[in-house]
Amino acid sequence: PAAYADVLVPAIGSRCSVGALEYRTPELLAEELAHLKDLTEQHSGGVDLSAKMLEVAKDKDRGYNKLVCGDLVDIFEEGDQATKFDLVVAADVFVYVGDLRPALSAASRSLTAHGAVAFSTEAPPRAGSANEKESKVPEGGYKLAETGRYMHTASYVRSTAEACGLRLCKRANVVLRKNGGKPVHGHLHLLRKMSTEGL
Numbered sequence: 001p002a003a004y005a006d007v008l009v010p011a012i013g014s015r016c017s018v019g020a021l022e023y024r025t026p027e028l029l030a031e032e033l034a035h036l037k038d039l040t041e042q043h044s045g046g047v048d049l050s051a052k053m054l055e056v057a058k059d060k061d062r063g064y065n066k067l068v069c070g071d072l073v074d075i076f077e078e079g080d081q082a083t084k085f086d087l088v089v090a091a092d093v094f095v096y097v098g099d100l101r102p103a104l105s106a107a108s109r110s111l112t113a114h115g116a117v118a119f120s121t122e123a124p125p126r127a128g129s130a131n132e133k134e135s136k137v138p139e140g141g142y143k144l145a146e147t148g149r150y151m152h153t154a155s156y157v158r159s160t161a162e163a164c165g166l167r168l169c170k171r172a173n174v175v176l177r178k179n180g181g182k183p184v185h186g187h188l189h190l191l192r193k194m195s196t197e198g199l
Helices: 002-015 025-032 051-060 072-078 101-110 154-163
Strands: 045-048 066-069 085-090 111-122 142-144 150-152 166-179 182-193
Touching: 025 111, 025 166, 025 182, 045 051, 051 066, 072 101, 085 101, 101 111, 101 154, 101 166, 111 150, 111 166, 150 154, 154 166, 154 182
Parallel strands: 045 066, 085 111
Antiparallel strands: 111 182, 142 150, 166 182
């Protein structure tokens, strides 16, 4: 909920800094998208549940042409159906979402024929790791971790994307950030419309 997001953002900001977390997800996604200049050198907009986060974006002057406060799925569903997007990027967004189907389905319907979706997810610990007790992911393919963020299996993301008319073009294994001084492993996903031939 938006009210929760506005309470959470300053609370996190008061305890953590990007430097301390070694948070690099936006930069990592930007590197993965560098070859898609035809999609990235366009007008850009931003969506966030938190009005306070949008104020931060304005203050940092990230070059957004438009900023909208609201739920990602609602924005897609309630917007002008004639408006299509070349690229949808969600950095550190889906870690707060369990079932990705509504978001990916809405994004898919809102893409141009050659559009793409790029996003990050946190990965469940591998069996045999220090956090093996947390590695048992339900058959649904995702679970809420003790951190309050969701972990998604790579197979779940791929099958859900395909069900939404998107195909996986690339998946990268990365360290997204640190939590309690320990690396948080995850994936970067690049999806394209199934009708699109090649990159």
